[in-house]
Amino acid sequence: MPRPRLIDRVSLGVQLPLTLISAPAGFGKTILLESWAALYHGPAVVKRIALDAGSEDAPAIVESVRDGLQGRDHDVLVLVVDCGDLAVTPKFGRSLHRLIRGNAGRVRVVLVTRSDPPLPLHLYRLAGTVAEIRAADLAFTTEETAALMRAHKLELTASEVTELQARTDGWPAGLMFAAMNLAGKADAERVIREFRGDSGNLAAYLMTEVLDAQPPELREFLLRTCIVDEVRPALAEALTGQACDLRSLQFLSHGNSFIRPVPGTADSYTYQPLFREFLRAQLLYERPAGVPALHRAAAAWFAQNRRPLEAIHHAVTAGEWRDAARYLVEDLDVAGLLVGCRRRHLTTLFADLPDDLDGADAAIIRAARALARFDVDRCTSELGKARARLDQQKSPRRQSALSVLRAVCASLGEDPECALVEVLTAEADLRAASPESALAHPEPRLLIAGCKGRVLLQLGDFPPALAAFTEGIALAEDNGAHEALVDFLGMAALVEAAWGHLRRAGEVVAHATALAESGAQLSQSAIVAGAWVHADRCDLPSAEEMVQRAADTAPTHDARVLAAALALVRARLLRASGDIDLAAAELRAARNSYGAQGGWLGQALTIDEAKMLVAQHQPREAVTAIEQSAGRDQVGSRLVLQRAAAEAGERPPAQPLPATDRVIALETQVDGWLVQAAESLRTGDSGRSGICVERALRLAAPEQLRRPFAEAPPAVRKLLQPSGELMRHHPWLRTPSPHGRDRTADRWAVARPELVLTTSLTSKEHEVLEYLAELLTTEEIASTMYVSVNTVRSHVRSILRKLSASRRNEAVRRAWELGLLPSRPDA
Structure with missing residues (x-):
């Protein structure tokens, strides 16, 4: 395949005394020289020497070339020396050096080799008399890879070409073997994904052309160090038992034994991916009994050098589960099994943790794994085992892990008050830790931020709940925890929606949606928050669509809270469609599932059910539902009691003026004025009723909150007729229907408002x-x-x-x- 960029490199190189083309087997060195020679029409004479095991003495050949130049003053010779798989001996190197040095300008050497020759290359570089073409230059670019595949009648997509380039690192021989594998295959993506260096023709090639061509010492080094992804001098010593310094690794890299520096590091080297796969397979074939010992040595080295994730990986591979558990709890953080960018990796590593492994560390990990499956009972059991063993394995990190897991476990239960105590205790423990530990291990803080926000939302304490989720958002952004970030955004949006900040909730949902479109899955919390906003604005179709979407998302630790919130939205939609009986059944089922000690959120289910009982002309049943609830003293509960009394024709209980506290949900504030308006109408005080409705409308207008007016007492709804004075002054209540007719709030209008304030006026x-x-x-x-x-x-x-x-x-x-x-x- 023509590669003009490399042919131009050779043409420029032959103008210097030495051109070195050095790369491992399969990089197309010989083919490049043949392509160049076929196109070269320069003034110099090109002579090629191909060395193999049967060649005559190479130094003698060079000497004969040098002698042949005597007396031919004007001839310029380009001597191409292709060493094949042979290494340049010191004697041959000295002959080449004498030839170049003694015939400057008349002889130009092109040396093709698999490893750096014994020539004083540093002197050539200093003098600017050498051109070097190495493996990185010979590797195929993405464009060349695509062209090569087309030459083999393989039409790959851009993503498939990129994946193939990554798997082979542009190694020409690897690409050729890949093309052979792809020929006649329909699923190119799967073939590329499964293309490996440890089987088939590629493995045979690497064995004969690369591994078997190495000296015994280097072969042993390659096999023993291939188990790690990155090789460092001290790590290589731990694995081989032999001294190894940075210069040794640099020499290997220059020798092109498929090992190269890791970009951005000073002393780390890595193997080409296909070659690493081949070496690992060969190691397992030649000495299976010795592989666990190598992984144990690697695990110990990584643990000592504060690389716990790598230590865990090698300990698990070696079957050393006790060490792996200790590395996670003591050196990394067990919270990583539940949240953060390493969650999937750690979950995979500990998927096979033995159930009968004793010790506090194993019990703590099993407790975290149970939480990941939302198995609170199993988590509680394992935490009990861990506490019983902490006397023998006591440490601050274990105590902290235990405290965090207990908080998470409690936040999933039915008593938010008790859960808050556990969460605050764990939060205090984390704050007592060193700043360095907090910075290195953000996962526990992510968990506690989520637990705290979840519990406070259930209690209806909106400002600190929002503050907790906001802290979680910042932590997730700073630490690249994208899944947690979308979850936190969704929960923050739900707090805003429940609080009545519908505009802000919509903005946060839009932010979460944008993140989801860029790769992360949209969280159930964001969908439920969006459904809540649409339902409160009486956008029935949009709310129903999001309710359906919520059922298809993966559950999270907020599942219990979200189930209750979703039940509220579903019931409100059912009520809007006229099916009050089914709506009430939905609420009863959700309340029974959620639990009696539910705080604000649990009481919200009861309040909505009681409102529906009043709407069904069952005020006594509504009063009973409120009086038997744990949150009967909440403002919303007292408002329902007023509604029930008015429906029953009884004197309503004495109530304070409607709440105006900004901490109370906007719906409750608006509802308070509407209940006062209804009572004023009942007593014949129409002036007072108009003032109350006007205040309710002014409260609701900035957020376009329509639902309370749709669910208002019938007497109040009469004031909101399309031709009425209030509707004329507050046209935001009237929005166009899909058929172009005006619909007021009591018909649950559909369209979204055109005007949206991004910030409240001061x-x-x-x-x-x-x-x-x-x-x-x-x-x-x-x-x-x-x-x-x-x-x-x-x-x-x-x-x-x-x-x-x-x-x-x-x-x-x-x-x-x-x-x-x-x-x-x-x-």
Whole structure:
């Protein structure tokens, strides 16, 4: 196959006294020289010497060439010496050196060899009289690989060519064997994936052309060091029992024995992937009994040099499970079995951990594996075994691992209050650890952040729950834990949605979705959060679609929380479609599964069920459901009791004014005003009822929260008729249906709002906005507010940005549409 870039390299090289083409077998050295010679039309005479075992004395050949130059002053000779699989002897090297040095400008040597010759190459490099073409230069580029495959009538995709290039490192002989394997095969991707160096023609080639051609000492070195992915001098000594320094590895690399430096390191070398596979297979064939000992030596070296992941790998390969367990618990972190970028790797390594292996470390690992399967009972049992053995194997790392696993286990249970105690204890233990340990082992902190956020969400403590998930997001981003990052984003979005921050929840879900499109799977938490947002905005089709998607995602440790949240959304959708009986059954099943001590989230199931009982004209049953619940004193529970009393025609219990605490969910705040409005209508105070509904609408408008109005008492819903005054002042409640008709909130409108605020207005910005609506000038606003004109201008710019407006009147119009201003003039 023509390779112009290399032919040009040779043509430039032969203008110097020495051109060295040095690479292992199968790199196309001889073919390159033949291609070049066929195209060369320069002034020099080309003479080729091919050495083999039957050749006459090589130094004598060189001397005869040198003697033949005597008396021929104007001839220039290019002497191509192809050593084949023979090494250049010191005597031959001296002859070549004399020939080059004594005939500068008249003789140019092209030396083709598999290893560096005994020539003073450093002097040639210093003088600039040598051109070197090595394995890295001879390796095929991706474009050349694709062209080679096409030449063999193999049409591969770009990804298949890239994979083949990675498997072979562009080694020409490897590519040729791969082409042979691919011929006539339909599934090229599978053939490339399964192409290996330890079988078939490729293994036979590597045996005869590479391994058997090495001196006995080097052959032994290659076989004993091939079990590791990267070779370092001290590690090589541990594996071979022989002294090895960096210069030895550098020499091997220059000798092109399929070993090369690892980029970015000063002393690490690695074998070509196919060659490494071949060496490992050959080692296992020649001395199977000695392989475990080599892996034990490698495990000990890696453990001593603070490389616990590699230590675990080699200990497991050697069958030393006790050591592997100790390396994980003491030197790495057992939390890596549950979260982080090493989770899959560690799970695979410990998949076959014996169930009868004793010791605290083994019990801790089995507990973590049980948690990965959501088996809380097995985890509790194994943690008990671990605690019983800690007296003999006590250490801070084991205690910390135990504390973290207990917190995770508790967070999956039915009592969030008790779980919070365990989580805070584990969090304190982690904070007491050294900063270096916290930096090196982020997995426990990731777990605790998730546990803390999960428990606090169940308790309805939204600000610290969101803070915990936000901390988890930062940790996951800093440590490349992409799966955990998407999970944390989803849970943060769910907190925002439950809190009533629907705009922010939608933004976080969009962020998680973007990450999923770039490779990570969209988490169930993000889907449930999205469904919650759509349901609260009365976007029924979108909510139903996301509910269906949630059922197809893999479970996580948040599965219990997400099941309850999803049941709430499903029940609300069923109620919206008119199937209240099925909605109530959904809630009862979820409540029985979730448990009685459920905190805010568990009570939310009861509250929604009680609301449906009121809607079905069963107020006494609703009261019973609330009074028998653990969260009967929650604000939402008391609001349901008021609704039930009004439905029963009884005097409602004395209640405080509707909650305005920002920590309370927005739905509950809005519901409080709607319940007050209904009570005012019942007592004939229509003025008071209008004020209450107006306050509810102003609260809900920035988030486009429509569902509470759709589920409001019938008397309140009458105030929200399409032609009514309130609807005219709050058009965001009315959104177009798929058929073009206006639908109010009591029909669960479908379309998404066009206007979305990315950030809430501050109190000062809201004040400025009201003055803008009154058509005050900048100077008049500044005088009224006792601030500078520049300050007012700054507020105006911020308002325009947040409302996506370019002019003041446009901002005021959008503020009216969003309900940020009390009313719009009739004009």
